[in-house]
Amino acid sequence: MEASPLDRLFAGGRHGRLLVLGRPPERVQLLMDGWERVACVAPCDDDQRPGTVRADPHHLPFVEAVFDKALLSAPLVEPRKMLRELWRVLSPAGLAVLVVKARRPWQGFERGWLREPLALRLDEAMFEVIEWRIELLPARFHVVLVSKRDGVKPVLVGAAEPAMVPAAAGS
Template identity: 30%
Template sequence: MYLDVIDLRDFYAEELGATVRQILGQRISTAWPTVRGDRILGLGYATPYLSGFQQEAERVIAFMPAAQGVVNWPAQGPGAAALVHEDMLPLADASVDRVLLIHALEVSNDPREVLREVWRVLSPGGRIFVVVPNRRGLWARVDTSPFGYGRPFSRRQMTMLLRESQFSPLLWSEALHMLPMKRRKIRRPTSPWETIGQKFWPAFAGVIIVEATKLLYQGIPAKEKVKARASFRPALIPAGASPRPTAG
């Protein structure tokens, strides 16, 4: 189930969305401290997290699923956002260096096809940064944020999904340990609840975060051994020769 792009935009314009953006933005910048010269793609609704890369990266673009809708981005300068089918990206093979997927896999009809298409456009050794709702977390059970929609994942499910799509997980973490409540003191970025939750109930965080790299090889399935069977080769008789008489 895709959320409308207007709902996503409005969420990040509110105080809870601003808190989420700050917490997840810190995780992204920690994983990718430098992106100098890189080509970065945001897939899903990633624009709240892409602005920090524009000054350093060679190119930053945002692709939003057709079923979700698209909004203009950035607010100033040439537009860098496009409406796409997420399993048919309008990019050449190995044309981007990093891909940020957020509000993407959990609402996709086929997350494997999305990741396989991301694998195609990612350069050798390229990396992806994925944020998905945690199956155990409270955020996946309430509709006060976009993480309460679509299909939540466990770490095991994400591991299998990445490996089936030819990605190798590099770094795992969790975030949004605070409760998705509207009380201001709970949602402030300086609130101790995020730190407390990370220490005492990490398995129940709101989102699972994983950074993974593109694999360039694939296992070859073993073939069944075929047992050799005895065969008979017919004896050919030269043209014009008569068969050898048999003893009477």
């Protein structure tokens, strides 16, 4: 069975700094221990996870490029602001998974996203999509693995680019 975007996000060990924006759906297992630092951003007081910061996800209280990995499951109310803020705090070779409520085209204007508008928002925020799935968690969610589009490619465990071998002199 192929690894999910969440498996790929946490592949290679849980070292580094993790940002969790919002409360993930009930079937998403968060592995919170073993990280150098974990910050959970919650807009309300009912979140009791360790490392929880009460903050506006549109104005995160962190310096630039401080997190190696991120999980965003907060509703995208103002997607342009929220995604640009996520881009700002993610390290240059960082990875993020977005778990965003999905809807079907015939469902009208219920809360949730169609793939095309969400892909456009990710592109506008300078994210590159690595993998995209629709999963039942138990409702339909887009589960999207992204990296920053800034010239530095993330390193994925099990994926390597072929090494460039210099041509021999005189050949």
